[in-house]
Amino acid sequence: MWMSTLARFARPVFQRSPSPVVCKAMKACRRMELPAPSFCMTPVHIRRHQTLGSAPMPVASHSMRHVRALDEERLMEVEWEDGGQSLYPFTWLRDNCQCPHCTLRSAEARLLLMADLDIHTGMDSVEVTKDGKVSIVWPDQHMSVFDAEWLKKRCFSDAARQAMQEELFLNERYYWDATLRIPQADFQEVLHDDGAALAWLLALRRVGIVHLKGAPAEQGQVARLAERIGYLRLTFYGHTWQVQDKSMANNVAYTSGKLSLHTDYPALHFAPGVQFLHCINQAKEGGESEVVDGFHMAEQLQREDPEAFRTLTSLRVDFTDTGTDYCDFMLQSKNRIIDVDSEGKVTKINYNNATRDSVLDLPLHQVQPFYRALKAYVDIMSRPENVVTYTMKPGDIVTFDNWRLLHGRKSYISRPDRLRHLEGAYLDWDEVMSRLRIVRRNVHGDA
Ligand SMILES: C[N+](C)(C)CCCC(=O)O
Numbered sequence: 001m002w003m004s005t006l007a008r009f010a011r012p013v014f015q016r017s018p019s020p021v022v023c024k025a026m027k028a029c030r031r032m033e034l035p036a037p038s039f040c041m042t043p044v045h046i047r048r049h050q051t052l053g054s055a056p057m058p059v060a061s062h063s064m065r066h067v068r069a070l071d072e073e074r075l076m077e078v079e080w081e082d083g084g085q086s087l088y089p090f091t092w093l094r095d096n097c098q099c100p101h102c103t104l105r106s107a108e109a110r111l112l113l114m115a116d117l118d119i120h121t122g123m124d125s126v127e128v129t130k131d132g133k134v135s136i137v138w139p140d141q142h143m144s145v146f147d148a149e150w151l152k153k154r155c156f157s158d159a160a161r162q163a164m165q166e167e168l169f170l171n172e173r174y175y176w177d178a179t180l181r182i183p184q185a186d187f188q189e190v191l192h193d194d195g196a197a198l199a200w201l202l203a204l205r206r207v208g209i210v211h212l213k214g215a216p217a218e219q220g221q222v223a224r225l226a227e228r229i230g231y232l233r234l235t236f237y238g239h240t241w242q243v244q245d246k247s248m249a250n251n252v253a254y255t256s257g258k259l260s261l262h263t264d265y266p267a268l269h270f271a272p273g274v275q276f277l278h279c280i281n282q283a284k285e286g287g288e289s290e291v292v293d294g295f296h297m298a299e300q301l302q303r304e305d306p307e308a309f310r311t312l313t314s315l316r317v318d319f320t321d322t323g324t325d326y327c328d329f330m331l332q333s334k335n336r337i338i339d340v341d342s343e344g345k346v347t348k349i350n351y352n353n354a355t356r357d358s359v360l361d362l363p364l365h366q367v368q369p370f371y372r373a374l375k376a377y378v379d380i381m382s383r384p385e386n387v388v389t390y391t392m393k394p395g396d397i398v399t400f401d402n403w404r405l406l407h408g409r410k411s412y413i414s415r416p417d418r419l420r421h422l423e424g425a426y427l428d429w430d431e432v433m434s435r436l437r438i439v440r441r442n443v444h445g446d447a
Pocket residue numbers: 237241243251253254263264265266267321352355424
């Protein structure tokens with residue numbers, strides 16, 4: 001069951017604030033049977049939903065009691081009505097002046113040039129205006145006015161920064177295993193209703209996979225879905241591509257053979273972030289799909305075999321892809337099988353055994369340790385307790401995080417008169433997250 005799958009993880013509950021708020025993103029999550037996010041995603045209340053066992057954050061209040069300049073430290077101090085305090089560097093305030101000389105309103109972009117920013121500026125005076133804004137006069141008599149709520153959101157405290165980053169990027173993930181019930185949404189609803197689109201994209205971000213049901217069983221649907229987001233990612237396999245058993249196949253995917261768990265396109269240095277696969281015809285026999293949570297598997301590898309984890313996060317492996325499709329191509333890439341960020345958090349899996357190059361740019365003594373490490377990772381992800389299996393039906397579209405999930409399919413036999421046929425398309429996370437933020441804003445009805 002969904003909940004029991006996620007029981008290992010902190011189950012966030014709503015903060016017991018004077019008036020408990022249920023934000024619409026929370027409702028969207030409930031609709032898809034998703035656990036609540038730990039941050040409220042309504043932009044106006046950046047605050048943490050109180051996670052069991054963690055300290056509650058002060059309830060946000062956007063009105064100011066007092067403001068003063070700490071000239072020595074060159075910081076402006078705001079005292080909020082709720083008793084909290086925020087500090088803002090003079091330099092940052094001057095840099096972000098919202099007046100029409102400093103900001104192009106129509107583009108919400110900075111006009112002020114770095115060349116004209118005095119990073120040692122003082123402050124002549126600061127006060128709270130009658131309408132509750134902060135008004136600053138700079139030594140050259142330039143004036144800046146800041147909105148209280150605007151400032152509050154940009155508070156430099158760890159908690160406020162963390163909440164803002166979660167609101168912007170939704171980096172909180174729910175790891176899963178074979179017990180996952182894949183979230184589902186209706187294709188038509190996602191196309192036409194922002195609430196449904198929001199629930200879809202939130203689940204795609206946090207769980208990494210969503211099944212859309214009810215698409216027409218004909219070509220062109222992944223392109224429509226990509227247009228709902230913005231635009232798709234063109235690759236050498238075309239704007240969209242047809243997964244079928246083809247003679248002289250230019251890719252192992254275009255055969256009827258088994259595909260072991262892989263991410264698509266590690267032969268690119270920047271693999272597509274998101275993948276759509278639409279089932280138009282299913283096979284007579286076989287062709288079932290398999291997926292695993294690559295981030296969760298990487299976490300297990302780190303725990304069980306830290307040496308192998310170190311190897312896969314440090315060595316770069318060559319990938320290659322040559323052929324003709326949209327046009328002729330001759331790709332070479334070097335990717336770490338497990339990418340981590342500067343804090344050691346896993347950000348991306350790059351692994352397709354079919355396109356891993358025979359050129360292996362490693363000193364002799366690292367070759368066997370590399371194979372051992374890769375085998376350890378593949379062994380973990382192949383355990384039945386980690387793999388989710390499903391069979392796509394005509395009209396189903398699977399949408400998934402290609403940086404996180406590994407997917408595969410069993411070999412198949414088609415009806416001679418009715419070949420198995422999937423249509424696929426790629427997108428990138430920037431465009432998907434852009435649409436997510438817009439539908440969230442529309443659903444919440446704020447600026
Ligand atoms: C499905 N297709 C052919 C577009 C890409 C397969 C993935 C890969 O070659 O890494």
